[in-house]
Amino acid sequence: xxxxxxxxxxxxxxxxxxxxxxxxxxxxxxxxxxxxxxxxxxxxxxxxxxxxxxxxxxxxxxxxxxxxxxxxxxxxxxxxxxxxxxxxxxxxxxxxxxxxxxxxxxxxxxxxxxxxxxxxxxxxxxxxxxxxx
Numbered sequence: 001x002x003x004x005x006x007x008x009x010x011x012x013x014x015x016x017x018x019x020x021x022x023x024x025x026x027x028x029x030x031x032x033x034x035x036x037x038x039x040x041x042x043x044x045x046x047x048x049x050x051x052x053x054x055x056x057x058x059x060x061x062x063x064x065x066x067x068x069x070x071x072x073x074x075x076x077x078x079x080x081x082x083x084x085x086x087x088x089x090x091x092x093x094x095x096x097x098x099x100x101x102x103x104x105x106x107x108x109x110x111x112x113x114x115x116x117x118x119x120x121x122x123x124x125x126x127x128x129x130x131x132x133x
Contacts, residue, residue, distance in 0.1 A: 002033030008114030027130035
């Protein structure tokens with residue numbers, strides 16, 4: 001099954017100069033595909049446009065429109081689970097908590113991420129963060 005991707009993981013894939021780019025590309029080949037949430041896509045596009053250029057953000061959006069990234073809608077229960085995760089996991093952003101909540105709901109074991117707090121929380125849940133440290 002495909003991996004859920006975080007904002008940091010998606011940005012690292014888009015930015016060839018990012019120190020995590022090569023590891024993210026290798027992780028993508030291991031994962032076999034990526035599932036993205038709307039907040040993840042929004043954050044990654046904003047990062048790409050701010051740190052790279054508008055065309056980089058447009059390429060990320062194009063990956064969703066073109067089906068290269070699988071889009072997973074949020075459900076009301078994901079927000080409840082994310083709220084609980086944020087209380088339990090120090091430093092976890094709302095978007096990262098949503099990634100873990102959806103991973104749990106869908107039974108996805110792999111998360112492509114660059115955020116240390118998300119990687120730690122994923123490991124505590126028995127999930128596999130990629131790239132591995």
